Amino acid sequence: MKKTIILSIILVAIVANxxxxxxxxxxxxxxxxxxxxxxxxxxxxxxxGVCSFIVPGLxxxxxxxxxxxxxxxxGYIGCAVLFEVGxxxxxxxxxxxxxxxYYTTNSxxxxxxxxxxxxxxxxxxxxxxxxxxxxxxxxxxxxxxLRRTSAIKVEMSPYIEQLSxxxxxxxxxxxxxxxxx
Numbered sequence: 001m002k003k004t005i006i007l008s009i010i011l012v013a014i015v016a017n018x019x020x021x022x023x024x025x026x027x028x029x030x031x032x033x034x035x036x037x038x039x040x041x042x043x044x045x046x047x048x049g050v051c052s053f054i055v056p057g058l059x060x061x062x063x064x065x066x067x068x069x070x071x072x073x074x075g076y077i078g079c080a081v082l083f084e085v086g087x088x089x090x091x092x093x094x095x096x097x098x099x100x101x102y103y104t105t106n107s108x109x110x111x112x113x114x115x116x117x118x119x120x121x122x123x124x125x126x127x128x129x130x131x132x133x134x135x136x137x138x139x140x141x142x143x144x145x146l147r148r149t150s151a152i153k154v155e156m157s158p159y160i161e162q163l164s165x166x167x168x169x170x171x172x173x174x175x176x177x178x179x180x181x
Contacts, residue, residue, distance in 0.1 A: 035137040052132035059132025080122030086114025
C-alpha cells in the first residue's frame with residue numbers, strides 16, 4: 001500500500017512537471033492577494049489546498065512545482081519518522097530492569113522526541129496547505145499573462161465601400177482580415 005501511494009505521488013509529480021512554472025521567481029512579480037478567480041484558470045487554489053491537506057506537498061505537485069511539493073512531503077515524512085522514534089523509545093523504555101531487581105516504569109523517555117515530531121508534522125502540514133493555495137494563485141496569474149502576451153488575434157470583418165473612378169461609381173464587396181501578434 002505504501003509503495004502504491006509513493007508511486008502515485010511520483011507519477012503525479014512527473015505529469016505535473018510537464019507544464020512547470022517557477023514559483024520562486026513568479027512570487028516576486030505577482031501578488032497572490034491580487035488574485036481574482038477567472039473562467040479558464042488552470043489551477044484551482046481550493047483543490048490544491050485540499051490535496052495538500054490529504055498528502056502534504058501534493059497540491060504543489062499538481063500546480064507544477066514538483067520539487068517544492070517533494071520538499072514538503074519529505075519534511076512531513078521526516079517529522080513522522082521522528083514521531084515514530086519517540087513512540088518506539090517510550091514503548092521500549094516503559095519497563096526497565098531497576099537496581100533492586102524489579103521492573104520499574106520509565107515512560108518519560110522519548111516523550112519530547114515524539115512531541116517534536118508531532119508538532120513538526122502539524123506545522124509542515126498547515127504550511128503545505130497555505131503554500132499550495134499561494135502557488136496555485138501565482139501560477140494562474142502567470143499563465144494569464146502568458147496567454148495575453150503570446151496570443152495571436154485574428155479579426156475578420158466585411159468590406160463594403162463605394163469607389164468613384166472616372167465618374168463611375170462601383171461598390172466592391174469583400175472581407176478584410178487583420179492579424180495581431
